[in-house]
Amino acid sequence: MEKKSIKVSEQNNGKDVLLKVKDLKTHFFLPSGQIVKAVDGVTFSLEKGKVLGIIGESGSGKSVTSRSIMRIVEAPGKIINGEILFKGENLLTLPESEMAKIRGRRISLIFQDPTTSFNPYMTIGQQLIEAYRVHEKESENKIKEIIAQVFKLVGISDYEDIVKRYPCEFSAGFRQRIFIAMSMIFTPDLLIADEPTTSLGITIQAEIIEALNDVKERTGTSVIIITHDFGVVSQFSDDIFVMYAGRCVESSPKKELLLNPMHPYTIGLIRSVPLLEARKTKRLKSIPGFPPDMMNLPIGCAFSNRCEFAQDICFEKVPDLVEIRPNRKIACHYPQINYQTNQDTQI
């Protein structure tokens, strides 16, 4: 039996908070002496049963954030500051042996590329049994029952044939669905899906999001979905957290963010999402310019050189993340509080 070391869930204004990340800093200390501040003061919380979407361009620190939560940041990366409170307990101060019991069991991580998530030399069934036995000794029959349940969760009922096969026998989308099933064998409290649809076509993407949604609805598992696609977060998230250059630039309940984005970067991201129909035929427009060089961040706001609203102060001082309304945080010297979109009907 697992030692019951988890404390009671943290209450936040009467809400049941599952995960609270406070001022997380994960930096990479390169052999050259340079420091990459991949995650630099990230704060957010996730309520039980809810979906948080983390969105940002490539290199903004999304994966490093998720790897930090799992405590699997690779060298020369190091978590140098912060707290990661999971059910009220700080994961960053747990001994590795306790963390190993949480990883894959209470918190599961789904990666971008379903090909690398599996061992190509073992059947799907063998891998599921092995994944289960890492944490618990159980008879093969009992595990088979659990396997049947998790396959049902992702909409696969004829699993008997699937478990006898090897990963390469399935399409990338189907493998991802199987991986989601595998991530659910212990009904974790938190599922982190790091760009789970990025390498897949648009129709398959929709199927994966639907599978994740079914899993969440049927089990009550909270989800963090990481993506650079606003279409994905807007379909599925309750709250959205926008990252840029290792920091949070805006966080908000989804609907408010889509109707009234305030950070110029968020506005740019939303503007770059065309109508659903058009997405099938047109390339997505991107925000002009490039994300900053993480080894050479500007002195002021990291977005200043791409921002159409930037004034002098934006090039001189990093804006603090400020709660300008309940549940709405923004880090900008000139937030566009009156900006309105009609994206609610578009995405």
Ligand SMILES: Nc1ncnc2c1ncn2[C@@H]1O[C@H](COP(=O)(O)OP(=O)(O)OP(=O)(O)O)[C@@H](O)[C@H]1O
């Ligand atoms: N092993 C590493 N060594 C040095 N720097 C790293 C390493 N891994 C990540 N970084 C730095 O951390 C930053 C954030 O990386 P991360 O993988 O979190 O980006 P991301 O937002 O997940 O991007 P993507 O959308 O492409 O997956 C990168 O810009 C990179 O400079």
Ligand SMILES: [Mg+2]
């Ligand atoms: Mg990533």
